[in-house]
Amino acid sequence: MLYFQTTSKYVLANGTKLIILVFFCLLSRPITSLGQAPAPITYPKVAGYMGILHPLVTFSKEGTTTNFDSYYVVGMPTGINIWKSAKIGFSFEFVPFIRAEQGISRMSNFLFHPGILVALGHGFTFAGRAAFETSGRYGITPVLNKAVVKNKNSNFFVAVPLPFRFGNNHPPSFTLGLQAGIAF
Numbered sequence: 001m002l003y004f005q006t007t008s009k010y011v012l013a014n015g016t017k018l019i020i021l022v023f024f025c026l027l028s029r030p031i032t033s034l035g036q037a038p039a040p041i042t043y044p045k046v047a048g049y050m051g052i053l054h055p056l057v058t059f060s061k062e063g064t065t066t067n068f069d070s071y072y073v074v075g076m077p078t079g080i081n082i083w084k085s086a087k088i089g090f091s092f093e094f095v096p097f098i099r100a101e102q103g104i105s106r107m108s109n110f111l112f113h114p115g116i117l118v119a120l121g122h123g124f125t126f127a128g129r130a131a132f133e134t135s136g137r138y139g140i141t142p143v144l145n146k147a148v149v150k151n152k153n154s155n156f157f158v159a160v161p162l163p164f165r166f167g168n169n170h171p172p173s174f175t176l177g178l179q180a181g182i183a184f
Contacts, residue, residue: 045083051181053077053095053161060173071101073108077179081117089117091127110134113141123147127159136168147183154184 053075057066067073079093092114099108115129127143141163149156159179166172 041086043083043085045089047081047083047183048079049081049157049181049183050076050078051157051159051179053177053179055163055175055177058173058175061171071099073097073099075111075179077113077181079113081183083117087119089119091115091117091129093129108135115141115143123150131163131165133165137165137170138167139163139165143179154182156180156182 055067055073055075057064075095075097077093077095079091081089081091083089093111095111095113096107097109097111098105110133112132113129115127118126118128120126123146125145125147127141127145129141129143131137131139131141141161143159143161145157145159147155147157157180159181161175161177161179163175163177164172165175
C-alpha cells in the first residue's frame with residue numbers, strides 16, 4: 001500500500017509537470033494574423049439605416065409639380081437591410097412624409113417600401129422596391145444608391161429614388177427624388 005501511495009504521488013507530480021509543460025507550449029506557440037486580416041463577413045448580414053428624402057419634381061397628366069414651390073414635402077426613410085450574400089439582399093423601408101404649406105405642417109403620407117437589393121460594385125447598390133402608401137397610391141420605386149463615405153461602423157450614402165405611382169383616382173405619376181443618409 002505504501003508503494004501504491006508513493007507511486008501515485010510520483011505519477012501525480014509527473015502529471016502536474018506534464019500539464020504545466022503543455023500549458024507553456026500552448027502559450028509559447030506563435031500566434032499569427034491576429035489583428036492583421038479582417039474577419040470574414042458572415043451572411044446573412046443585417047444593417048439599419050435612416051435618412052432624409054426630398055421629392056424634387058413630379059410629372060403626370062395633371063401637370064408638373066415641384067417641391068419647394070408653394071409647399072415643402074420631406075420624407076424620413078428608416079429601414080433594415082438583410083444581405084443574403086455580398087451581392088443580393090432584401091430591405092424593409094418605412095417612410096413618413098411631412099408636408100409644410102401656408103405655415104402649417106402635418107404628416108401627409110406613410111410609405112411601406114419593401115424591396116430587393118443588388119450590389120453593383122464600387123459602392124453602388126440598386127434597390128428595386130414595391131410601394132404601398134396610406135394615401136391610396138401604390139407602385140414601384142427603382143433606387144440607385146452610392147456609399148460616399150465609408151467608416152468602420154457606418155456609411156454615409158446618397159440615393160436617387162425614381163417613384164412610379166398609380167391609383168386613388170389620380171393619373172400615373174413619376175417623381176425624381178434625392179435622398180441622403182447613414183447606414184450602420
